Amino acid sequence: MKELRELTEGRHNYDEVLDDGFFEKMNDGGEGDFGILGGRVRVHFEAEKNGLGAVLGLDFEGEVRVECDRCSEDLELEIKGEDEVKLAKEEIEEFDTAHYVYESIVLSLPLKRVHEDCLPALPKGVRFVDEEPHEGLGDGGMQKMADNPEWSKLAGLRDKLE
Numbered sequence: 792m793k794e795l796r797e798l799t800e801g802r803h804n805y806d807e808v809l810d811d812g813f814f815e816k817m818n819d820g821g822e823g824d825f826g827i828l829g830g831r832v833r834v835h836f837e838a839e840k841n842g843l844g845a846v847l848g849l850d851f852e853g854e855v856r857v858e859c860d861r862c863s864e865d866l867e868l869e870i871k872g873e874d875e876v877k878l879a880k881e882e883i884e885e886f887d888t889a890h891y892v893y894e895s896i897v898l899s900l901p902l903k904r905v906h907e908d909c910l911p912a913l914p915k916g917v918r919f920v921d922e923e924p925h926e927g928l929g930d931g932g933m934q935k936m937a938d939n940p941e942w943s944k945l946a947g948l949r950d951k952l953e
């Protein structure tokens with residue numbers, strides 16, 4: 792990725808495409824790991840540099856892959872955003888563009904990362920089919936169902952049909 796210190800004075804417009812390799816490199820597995828597994832994001836840069844410092848503006852659009860908070864399967868998120876940073880001359884040398892872009896993308900992610908219509912994964916060892924002898928709902932269970940408005944509606948319907 793092009794760094795500000797490599798640019799000549801003046802205005803510069805350029806694009807970069809971030810791919811899986813970029814996100815793999817940025818995920819350090821520690822505090823700086825925000826769970827982006829991969830993606831494809833187009834970033835457009837507008838940089839202006841002069842004797843005093845530089846301004847770097849960027850806008851990005853694309854998709855990133857994260858883990859669904861509910862089922863832990865891959866989830867594709869469409870992302871879009873923009874950002875701008877102003878730097879004094881002495882800051883340009885140390886400025887890490889890749890890191891800045893990565894942070895901007897992380898900040899654009901939604902707080903909730905779940906598939907639409909996602910069902911939670913069953914905890915390990917839990918099975919759909921209950922192998923224990925079934926004891927039925929019992930009176931308490933029936934009462935619980937009666938408390939459910941949807942069930943009451945159905946019960947009402949059944950009464951009408953009878």
Ligand SMILES: [Zn+2]
Binds near residue numbers: 859860863864909
């Ligand atoms: Zn999910």
